[in-house]
Amino acid sequence: MTAASMATGLTLSSFSLVKAPWNALLSLFAVLIALFYFRKNERRGLRIGFVVCSVLYYFLFIFILSAYLYVRGLV
Numbered sequence: 001m002t003a004a005s006m007a008t009g010l011t012l013s014s015f016s017l018v019k020a021p022w023n024a025l026l027s028l029f030a031v032l033i034a035l036f037y038f039r040k041n042e043r044r045g046l047r048i049g050f051v052v053c054s055v056l057y058y059f060l061f062i063f064i065l066s067a068y069l070y071v072r073g074l075v
Helices: 002-015 022-040 044-072
Strands: none
Touching: 002 022, 002 044, 022 044
16 A cells, blocks of 8 residues: 555656646556556555545655755756
8 A cells, every 4th residue: 555655646746746748647647556556455444545645645745846846946
């Protein structure tokens, strides 16, 4: 669960920082990861945990990437 939610959080955070058409590809990749995970794990608790961890990883990665871009002067 950790690897899938981390990958989803990373792709969603990258989605919010890059421009089109790359953000469309990243969102499609995040959806594919979620579909693969949901097909593999059918328990409701694991699915809820996946979504919660993905959102937490999204906020963590968006903070780290924004801080990195700010320090490098790209923002």
